[in-house]
Amino acid sequence: MEDFFDVIKVKDFISIIRQMPLLGTEEVSLENSGGRRLARDYFSHEDLPATNRSSMDGYAVISGDTFGAGDSNPAYLQVAYSISIEDNPQAGIEQGSCAGIVTGATLPPGADSVVMIEHVHDMGQGTIEVRKPVAPGENVMLRGEDVAKGDLVMHTGQVIDPRRTGILAALGWNRVQVFKRPAVALISTGDELVDISQRPGPGYIRDVNTHALGEMLRVQGYDPYLPGIVSDDEQALKEVFSKTLEHSDVVLVSGGSSVGNRDYTLKALSEIKGLEIQAHGLAISPGKPTIFARRGRQCVWGLPGQVTSAQVVMLILVLPFLGHLQGEKDPFTLREEFLIRARLSRNLASRYGREDYVRVRLEKSGEQIMAIPVTGKSGLLRTMLQAHGLVRIPENSEGLSKDHQVLVRLF
Amino acid sequence: MEDFFDVIKVKDFISIIRQMPLLGTEEVSLENSGGRRLARDYFSHEDLPATNRSSMDGYAVISGDTFGAGDSNPAYLQVAYSISIEDNPQAGIEQGSCAGIVTGATLPPGADSVVMIEHVHDMGQGTIEVRKPVAPGENVMLRGEDVAKGDLVMHTGQVIDPRRTGILAALGWNRVQVFKRPAVALISTGDELVDISQRPGPGYIRDVNTHALGEMLRVQGYDPYLPGIVSDDEQALKEVFSKTLEHSDVVLVSGGSSVGNRDYTLKALSEIKGLEIQAHGLAISPGKPTIFARRGRQCVWGLPGQVTSAQVVMLILVLPFLGHLQGEKDPFTLREEFLIRARLSRNLASRYGREDYVRVRLEKSGEQIMAIPVTGKSGLLRTMLQAHGLVRIPENSEGLSKDHQVLVRLF
Secondary structure: OHHHOOOEOHHHHHHHHOOOOOOOEEEEEHHHOOOOEEOOOEEOOOOEOOOOEEOOOEEEEOHHHHOOOEOOEOEEEEEEEEEOOOOOOOOOOOOOEEEEEOOOOEOOOOOOEEEEHHHEEEEEOOEEEEOOOOOOOOOEEOOOOOEOOOOEEEOOOOEOOHHHHHHHHHOOOOEEEEEOOOOEEEEEEOOOEEOOOOOOOOOOEEOOHHHHHHHHHHHOOOOOEEEEEEOOOHHHHHHHHHHHHOOOOEEEEEOOOOOOOOOOHHHHHHOOOOOEEEEEOEOEEOOOOOEEEEEOOEEEEEEOOOHHHHHHHHHHHHHHHHHHHOOOOOOOOOOHHHOEEEEEOOOEEOOOOOEEEEEEEEEEEOOEEEEEEOOOOOOOOHHHHHOOEEEEEOOOOOEEOOOOEEEEEEO | OHHHOOOEOHHHHHHHHOOOOOOOEEEEEHHHOOOOEEOOOEEOOOOEOOOOEEOOOEEEEOHHHHOOOEOOEOEEEEEEEEEOOOOOOOOOOOOOEEEEEOOOOEOOOOOOEEEEHHHEEEEEOOEEEEOOOOOOOOOEEOOOOOEOOOOEEEOOOOEOOHHHHHHHHHOOOOEEEEEOOOOEEEEEEOOOEEOOOOOOOOOOEEOOHHHHHHHHHHHOOOOOEEEEEEOOOHHHHHHHHHHHHOOOOEEEEEOOOOOOOOOOHHHHHHOOOOOEEEEEOEOEEOOOOOEEEEEOOEEEEEEOOOHHHHHHHHHHHHHHHHHHHOOOOOOOOOOHHHOEEEEEOOOEEOOOOOEEEEEEEEEEEOOEEEEEEOOOOOOOOHHHHHOOEEEEEOOOOOEEOOOOEEEEEEO
16 A cells, blocks of 8 residues: 555655745734734834833822831821822922822822732822832833834744733724735535434445534634535546635545545546646645645645544644745744643554654543543544543654653644 | 722632622633633534444454464454445454454444554455454544543533534534623723823823733633723713723723722712722732722723733633633633743742732753742833743732642633
């Protein structure tokens, strides 16, 4: 069976797919930008905060006036005036004086800190008593302390998550420049497939992939076009490929990508004008029967028909690839800091020269987190429910031993 | 300041909010069910697979016929007939015979395994040569091996993620019973706030919370109603609360929840008919000025105005609470298996009796993952960009020491 594929290493495959050019860009409102990738660097055009701001209700003071203040030795200050939110105080305060101030308001010239209202006793006749010293800068946000004018705040390719939404809002970017989302089509092929609303006769099964892989795309914010089930028929496949390529950046087809009797995906793809098969067969398990074909800025992925295998290829390669198309810098590399470290509960064999992805369940055992490989034939749907994530066995390994520390990528 | 709040422990607060009744249920199509919570247990009404199925193209055999087969001692079998996907073979195979079979097709009576086509040599005249033995069950999925009729597949309150979508599709549930999503309104209050499209004058700042907290809700699949900015005015607040309560299950209001000069949220809430203030002040940092008020099946949350504090309360309490309303079983408890274990880079002080959440950055250092507290005043937006997650310092602790192992909850 090996010989029918021209198996390539995952690293080489990634080099091929990374050559695909990035998508175009567009401007969207901040409310609609969640999950999108920024299409340019964002430098701040202002200081945040714009002035020295009080972060408490209280009195703006010269901190030196409060040094040594305590219950037995309070400091007494004259309240020169009061500052509200909209004021831009020009009159400075002098030694021995202070100004009432509300949260967010601008400090007057001379003041370097704020005494919280709770720590002050109003003596009447414009005098306050302070029984606790404040340090310079206390209860104050200095102009530009958060973001200074000219700072690089975010850069091209970064994903807009709620934290970044917050910064964009704070700096007034109510419209943002993002990469277009790829138009993705998702096709299931197989004579044995029926729509999920039908009760399959013997030999037939319901079309799981349209739903399971479709949901993986939707979770990431894509809106896949779903032309439905295509039979194992070269002509039918060719037609659906041609049709979906008319309005898709990326066509995903699950099933028929292997080398069996009824695997027509490769043949059909090779007959589409201008489409070049760049890979057929990947040194990965599961996921070996993966195809990548390109036509200019468009591409078609052949994915395994077995849903558990297709999901691994989606997670490890397709979803990062969609990030690449939107300018993400290094979507194929996971940072070790964000993976779960666990101890392997038993030996795991692997074939040298192939990257293996093993489904594991995580369980706490004493102070250890154990990664327990989920057994059962590949293709069993319940292995997906039982597992929490994937362990990668690298290409240059013949397996991992029990108690080995592994890094688990959560689903 | 302490005295103005009636601070309660996080545990007690959770007991209060868990008393809120669950939302109603509805039926949605599988395509639209992603992220929703199941409103009933799902028991399988069929076996999956429905028959003994071949998982390869090849020949269905009696495994015993291949025992001992090898290059020097091949087994020879007669091909009785061939089985395609749609066949439901009734004729059994006998010793010394086999049946051609395609992936997914039903095994004939008598056969217990499948020899892959790649391991067979066709001798012509209906005879095949097998040079490798197969074990009973090899390349076969037995009837009900994945899911047996009557199995509990998923239960009430579970979130529909892509893996669960796959199982639901495989078992033909093209419509699923889920809890309704809560109708959530999100209000920002503060005299100092301006819409993000405006350039704020001195003392004013842009309304970050509507966007940052709104995006946290959208990421989780909610569609918040955003009535906009309300000034620090008791009457205006009362009106917007009354209005939004007309069509919301949950009203979130950020700002004005503390005890300062301009904090009218509590007062306004206490004047809404039927609304009972159940908590004001939480032993959590940041997030102390949190309010919870209830009117029957509806509730209002007062959140801190400072966005970094509001985000912590959203993550730790509000989002899990929204899960609770949709039947999630234990949304407030994180499983340790899914948190990142890291070593603390420096001492962290905390106040006994208060749960502290500290923003940390994760960094690999040799073989260790370090959790580095992000310094800077709370309220600085950039601390959110710099941090990867939160470390919790429990209530009964006065802090954590350098090199202590901590569990990090990623943002």
